[in-house]
Amino acid sequence: MKLSLPSFAKINWSLRVLGKRSDGYHELCTVFQTVSLCDRIDFEVSENLSLTCSDPRIPTTADNLxxxxxxxxxxxxxxxxxxxxxxxKRIPSPGGLGGGSSNAAVALIGxxxxxEVDAASILPQLAAEIGADVPFFLYGGTAIGTGRGDVIEPIDDIPSGQMLIVTPDIxxxxxxxxxRFRAETLTDTDQNHNLSVCRAEAEKLRPAVSELVNDLEGIVFKAFPEVARVKMALEEHGAVNAVLCGSGASVVGVFDKKETRxxxxxALDSESTWRKFAVSAVSRSEYREGLGL
Structure with a gap:
């Protein structure tokens, strides 16, 4: 038996670091969105478990997700x-686009x-054990991620228009x-209030007009000025909005017209070390159809 499945990338429409929890982890509220940039994974029954990859830079040892x-x-x-x-492999790695996490989730599904394992009831737990972003890729579309980003709440798809992802070689x-992020320790009351506000903001989010906030941008831009330059370049060349993806180094720009994108x-062809991907949002229904869910 053989099968082949897409493994879609994600962006973060917002990423708020709400504070530090009592267990030492940061409490996050993020809005995930799957996009059309994708890897492809082929599966075939075999006596042994083995992995190969088109990109020789990607390890295919036991550490691979x-x-x-x-x-x-x-x-x-x-x-x-x-x-x-x-x-x-097509999704930049690393890049803040969730490529490895997406690969892991699609591996569980595939x-x-x-x-022929009836694993639907255990996949969310397995996904969370592998990595914080992995559970999102069992859902796709638009979703709120809370906790470490691993508690997923699917929400209505957000209209997003034309997008361009730029990934510098960092x-x-x-x-x-x-x-490096200085976050205050949260009380249970703070945590519940902050999450409530964050969910309300997420449901009103419109990428072309809302302020897109990633609380990690200040730290990343200071440590890696070229990433800040990517965001500025996108805005200078007509993006109506731009935001860091995850912890970077990718930045997504939102455009009001295909021609502007x-x-x-x-215009960015002059930046020889920047990879560019024109993408569109992948809705939850499109995601599920692509994976045969």
């Missing part, structure tokens, strides 16, 4: 089946189908960014 997902699924299902997995260590993309 695809293999971690496979091992967790096998352990949870009590099986020892194998699979030959190939990752056709392998449960390949191995690797930003997420853990270091959060370590095309002009901006062409």
């Amino acid at each position: 695809i293999l971690k997902a496979a091992e967790r699924l096998r352990a949870a299902a009590g099986i020892s089946l194998g699979a030959r997995i190939h990752l056709e 392998l449960s189908r390949l191995w 690797a930003i260590p997420t853990a270091e960014v959060f370590a 095309q002009t901006a993309e062409k």
Whole structure:
């Protein structure tokens, strides 16, 4: 048996760091959105579990989240089946676009189908164990992420228009960014109030006109000035809005016209180390259809 599935990237329409929880983690409220930029993962039944990748820079050892997902699924299902997995990589890694997390979630979905495991009830828990962003990719579309970003609340799709993602050739260590963030310790009352306000803001968000806020931008832009330059360049070339994706280094620009986006993309050709991706939002229904859910 063989199957091939898309593994979509994500952006963050907003990312608020609400404070530090009693367990040491930061309490987040973020609005996730899947976009059309995607990897592709091929699965085939095999005696052993193996992974190959089109990009030689991506490790295919046990540290890869695809293999971690496979091992967790096998352990949870009590099986020892194998699979030959190939990752056709297009999402920049690293880049703040959730490529590895998306790959892990799609591996859980694809392998449960390949191995004929009824795993629907356990996939959210397995996804959360692998990484904070992984659970979102079981849903797709537009969703609010709270907790560490791993508690997912799907919301109505947000109209977003034309978008251009720009990724400079910079690797930003997420853990270091959060370590530099000075956040006050939250009480339970603070936490509940902040989350309530954040959810209300998320449901009113309109990317072309709302202020897009990522609380990590100040730290990232100070430590990596080229990322700040990406955002400025997008705005200078006609983006009506732009915001850092996750902890970076990708920045997404929102344009009111396709022609303006095309002009901006062409103007940025002079930046030889910046990768550019013209994308559109992927709704929840489109996401589910693409993955056969």
